[in-house]
Amino acid sequence: MKRKRSLFSILGAILLVVSFSAFASYQKKKNEPVFLDNQVFQRYGDKWGMWVDFRFEKKSLEAKVQEFGADLEEVHSLNAITEKEKKKLNRPVFIAYGNAYSAKLQESGFYREAVDSQIDQFIWPVLPNNRSRISSRIGRRWNTLHTGVDIAIPKESIVLAAADGVVEISGRSGDYGNTIKIYHHDLNHFHTVYGHNSQLLVKAGDIVKKGQIIAYSGNTGKSTGPHVHFEVRYHNVYLNPENFLTPFEEGVATSMVSFAH
Template sequence: MLNVIIVSKFLRAPQKLALHEPKVAASAAAVAIAILGLSFGAGFAARGANGAAKSEIAQLRSDLGTQQAALKEARENAQIEINAIAARVGELQAQANRLNALGERLTRSGKLNDGEFDFERTPGMGGNETVSDAPAGDLLKDLNELQAQFDASGRQLSVLESMLYNQQLERQSVPSQRPSNGYITSGFGTRSDPFSGGRAHHLGIDFDANTGDPVRSAAGGVVSYAGVKTGYGNVVEIDHGNGYSTLYGHNSRLLVRVGDLVRSGQEIAKAGSTGRSTGPHVHFEVHQNGRPVNPRPFLDKIGG
């Protein structure tokens, strides 16, 4: 015979169950089964809740990883664009520096002193526009357009520099520098011959000078003759190009030789009285295409 005694504070007195009785055994079995069912159900419910949470956490982790990867890619792309813009800005800055230097050189060469080409001053700008953020794509497009403008300006300035340089060479090849600091004692053309008193054609102009005074080239060129010529004594002849040449006569000493390159204003001889001469002076001739012409108009351009 099997008896079960149940003791609880909720019961007034211990209860005894006689399991050998069919009704009591059936009731006890039912209660036990119910308890086991509730236990298993609670366990399965808890397990299911944990599975759903783990699945949701896994999905969130996956989404976070995807977002982090997208953010990293966006940052890398943005950095690539920034690097590209920085490189273009560096190129444009270098080109702007070159154009500024070229512009300043042309301003000096062209003697542009009116302030229009002041490369040290930033031009003023203004307006009442609506400002918005500039997309990177539009910024790169603007930089490309600025690059094209710089290229065009560079070509134009280079052409202008070449023109100014050619003009400068042409000016330097035209006799315009006084060969002597002395005053003019005899002009070009018909005059009384200082030796015979008759009429003679003077092929140049004479400058007053003392023996040993410097004689300077009237323009840049190449020495084509340096030696003695009948009537002229010690002579220097310089070919300036463009059909111009000059002659310097009656020198006491020559300082250049045939083939020498000379600059405008360079000392080429010492004044004297060699050859057919009445005293120390500088005889100066200008030849254009082989013909002697009056030197005075060339010197008058600089106040000679």
């Protein structure tokens, strides 16, 4: 009997330690700053750098790699660049910054942007500014159900992940055009959907962080102008995204954070 009590006491103590560690880990994650990728500092995987769109870039891949202080073979591997593409690239490629280049950017006054956002909250997939606006909300439209929120924004603007998650779909999807669907296991098992993009930067299976760039906005699929169609779903039930977000018109207050912090 005493042995059983001792065993239960030991198991109870272990459970208490594990529970406390899990809670401490959750609190640490909860209190970490949420970074919003901008035009200078962007992420892919666990690396900071920049997506360079070689549809428009005049320099060669080798020249940009040298400029950023990156490793060419690593860039080839990270972006799955084929032998044919090495001769001529026609898509965005992620190039991680070398330490010296990153430090140079910060010396010039460029930093990462951070925002306060609880772990159980979404953020808008685009940054509210004077060039973006909500053009259509969820509800009945043209005798059909409009299943999300449309955010009018200039073509090729950056599109951000609304929360941490795993990319389930990245590709062409009917009227949605170039679409990304993200599964948020830690956020009530919700899904978010981002439609009508011009270019998709993440692939199915990628783990993404809240505020990470995932696409460039566009006008693909059934669309009357450049915008991001944003949905929140729960078991394929369409929810109003605005119920999980701060009012779009209020904008986002960000702070600048260096890599020294």
